[in-house]
Amino acid sequence: MKRAIVAAEARLNLEFVLMLMLKARELEERWQTRLFFDNGKKDAVPVTEVVSILRLCNLRNPELWISSRDEVSPPAEEELAAFVERDFRNLVWDVETGSFRNKKASVDGKLAVLLGLLGDGVCVLDAAAAITHVNEAYSAMIDRSLKIGSSLEHTCLGDMVKQVFASGKTVHTLISDRNTAAQIMATLQPILANGRVTGIISVLKHSDTIQNLSETVRLVTEKSKKLEEQSKRERENRWYPERYVSETPEQKIVRALKPGASFQSFIGMHHTVLEALALAGKAAQVQSTVLITGKSGTGKELVAEGIHQAGPRSLQPLVKVNCAAIPESLLESELFGHEKGAFTGAIKRKLGKFELAHKGTLFLDEIGEMGLEMQTKLLRVLQNSTFERVGGEMTLQVDVRIVAATNRDLEQMVREGTFREDLYYRLNVIPIHLPPLGERKTDIPLLVNYFFKWFNRQLGRDVKGISQAAMDALVRYGWPGNVRELKNIIERVVVLTDEAYIDICDLPQCFHQGRRCDGEETHFYGSITKEEIFPLEKYEKDIIRAALERYGSYSAAAKALGITHKTVAAKARKYGLLDWINHWTLL
Numbered sequence: 001m002k003r004a005i006v007a008a009e010a011r012l013n014l015e016f017v018l019m020l021m022l023k024a025r026e027l028e029e030r031w032q033t034r035l036f037f038d039n040g041k042k043d044a045v046p047v048t049e050v051v052s053i054l055r056l057c058n059l060r061n062p063e064l065w066i067s068s069r070d071e072v073s074p075p076a077e078e079e080l081a082a083f084v085e086r087d088f089r090n091l092v093w094d095v096e097t098g099s100f101r102n103k104k105a106s107v108d109g110k111l112a113v114l115l116g117l118l119g120d121g122v123c124v125l126d127a128a129a130a131i132t133h134v135n136e137a138y139s140a141m142i143d144r145s146l147k148i149g150s151s152l153e154h155t156c157l158g159d160m161v162k163q164v165f166a167s168g169k170t171v172h173t174l175i176s177d178r179n180t181a182a183q184i185m186a187t188l189q190p191i192l193a194n195g196r197v198t199g200i201i202s203v204l205k206h207s208d209t210i211q212n213l214s215e216t217v218r219l220v221t222e223k224s225k226k227l228e229e230q231s232k233r234e235r236e237n238r239w240y241p242e243r244y245v246s247e248t249p250e251q252k253i254v255r256a257l258k259p260g261a262s263f264q265s266f267i268g269m270h271h272t273v274l275e276a277l278a279l280a281g282k283a284a285q286v287q288s289t290v291l292i293t294g295k296s297g298t299g300k301e302l303v304a305e306g307i308h309q310a311g312p313r314s315l316q317p318l319v320k321v322n323c324a325a326i327p328e329s330l331l332e333s334e335l336f337g338h339e340k341g342a343f344t345g346a347i348k349r350k351l352g353k354f355e356l357a358h359k360g361t362l363f364l365d366e367i368g369e370m371g372l373e374m375q376t377k378l379l380r381v382l383q384n385s386t387f388e389r390v391g392g393e394m395t396l397q398v399d400v401r402i403v404a405a406t407n408r409d410l411e412q413m414v415r416e417g418t419f420r421e422d423l424y425y426r427l428n429v430i431p432i433h434l435p436p437l438g439e440r441k442t443d444i445p446l447l448v449n450y451f452f453k454w455f456n457r458q459l460g461r462d463v464k465g466i467s468q469a470a471m472d473a474l475v476r477y478g479w480p481g482n483v484r485e486l487k488n489i490i491e492r493v494v495v496l497t498d499e500a501y502i503d504i505c506d507l508p509q510c511f512h513q514g515r516r517c518d519g520e521e522t523h524f525y526g527s528i529t530k531e532e533i534f535p536l537e538k539y540e541k542d543i544i545r546a547a548l549e550r551y552g553s554y555s556a557a558a559k560a561l562g563i564t565h566k567t568v569a570a571k572a573r574k575y576g577l578l579d580w581i582n583h584w585t586l587l
């Protein structure tokens with residue numbers, strides 16, 4: 001391996017890059033080898049790949065090694081290294097001999113010749129987005145009228161140019177050759193000076209070179225991973241608004257594939273989420289009953305809303321009933337309505353949720369909390385769409401689409417005899433399962449970004465980003481309360497911070513050393529360790545509130561506290577915490 005220095009000042013010099021490539025091609029042919037740029041580690045980039053060299057030249061490390069990797073062609077390495085170290089101002093390419101020779105030539109003229117020799121299309125833009133260099137291959141593929149001084153604005157790359165100037169980031173995209181319609185990979189790479197975009201180098205490659213390109217992409221990806229690891233310590237103290245707040249182009253494409261706008265607010269790219277949403281999208285188009293399962297806070301209600309909005313009933317009402325929040329004795333009248341005088345307190349006729357949802361959708365949340373008696377009555381409506389109001393004799397017929405949700409294991413409940421088997425099969429026509437957040441950790445940064453933007457808007461704040469360490473702590477955490485818990489925490493952070501950037505110390509205490517949040521760190525435990533002892537009810541209220549805050553539903557809070565959901569609901573009423581659950585659930 002021969003060492004050569006590609007000096008920092010040379011790294012944006014297009015002429016140098018092109019000469020290097022041509023020389024490398026000449027040597028590769030002559031010595032029947034392949035030459036690579038190496039940074040002394042195992043990653044290497046083919047010297048003849050214009051995109052990869054441009055990328056490499058933009059890296060900070062100015063020292064590059066040249067290697068042939070096959071150990072038998074030291075002369076090729078030697079020659080290329082000597083070439084790099086040579087004063088190449090007076091070299092020109094001799095088309096006849098296919099090699100460089102010494103001759104005085106104007107720099108611009110030489111560059112034009114070099115560009116003309118390339119099979120790849122190359123175009124250089126200045127800070128005003130005007131073309132300073134463009135070769136024949138480029139204009140043939142894009143637009144023959146391109147010339148020095150004109151711009152790419154009217155071409156298919158116009159938007160990409162704006163994007164690169166705005167973001168300072170390289171963009172890759174696939175376009176079609178205007179003559180042959182063949183696929184072309186277009187790369188637009190910013191030319192950066194002191195962090196400012198002072199121009200763009202754009203390279204076009206035909207798809208027959210895409211294999212090479214994918215090798216390059218693989219190498220560059222490996223390389224950037226390595227560099228990322230190397231600079232991890234340095235990054236700890238830097239802010240990363242961009243790394244976590246932006247979707248990658250691939251993610252944007254995947255998001256666009258989500259079934260319709262109705263599911264756009266459901267954030268997540270994990271394959272389990274995309275599969276669930278694809279199923280929900282299909283379910284929206286038919287009238288079959290849907291059963292959405294998943295732990296509390298995984299977004300079941302959001303999916304139910306998406307199903308309603310994406311389907312033909314979207315202009316009709318979506319009526320929601322939380323079966324756990326309504327005492328069993330009132331649930332029948334809530335669902336089916338009652339006639340005046342049906343029971344004490346029934347001072348006038350009241351329409352039930354089934355009637356209110358006529359032609360629309362009825363969302364039965366926490367269906368697993370419904371008692372057996374009500375299950376029987378519900379089954380009858382599902383079977384023949386008819387029911388009577390409580391205290392009424394008239395049989396009413398409705399056209400309602402049912403979407404049910406539960407965080408309970410209904411199959412297990414069927415085995416235990418607490419859920420009717422026939423009702424279970426009636427509901428479970430299209431089952432959709434949402435995985436807990438802890439099983440799709442790759443979605444956490446996307447959700448964090450989404451909620452920062454959301455609460456910035458809602459609360460008129462301007463949190464700009466989050467540190468690597470804080471994001472790592474959020475990703476490490478187990479999220480027993482799933483997305484709801486994450487959303488609550490981000491809201492609190494946005495409300496409480498005065499900083500533009502969130503660091504780990506802005507997160508609740510439990511994230512500071514990667515420990516799980518547990519009871520020890522809640523407001524309640526803080527109170528009990530004080531010297532003063534409060535009435536028992538004060539602690540009870542704190543505990544119920546903490547559980548509702550974290551889990552957002554009666555049944556999940558009840559499970560965590562080891563009591564029944566009815567007890568939680570009753571205590572929430574007693575302590576005036578109903579707003580609390582509604583607040584979090586509605587967010």
Ligand SMILES: Nc1ncnc2c1ncn2[C@@H]1O[C@H](COP(=O)(O)OP(=O)(O)OP(=O)(O)O)[C@@H](O)[C@H]1O
Pocket residue numbers: 265266267268294295296297298299300301302303365405406407483484487551552553556584585586587
């Ligand atoms: N993937 C997601 N993208 C954006 N927001 C989400 C997502 N999942 C959940 N949320 C938000 O988290 C909160 C809880 O979601 P939702 O009420 O749909 O959960 P759930 O599974 O129905 O919970 P529960 O079983 O407790 O009723 C809501 O504010 C919802 O908007």
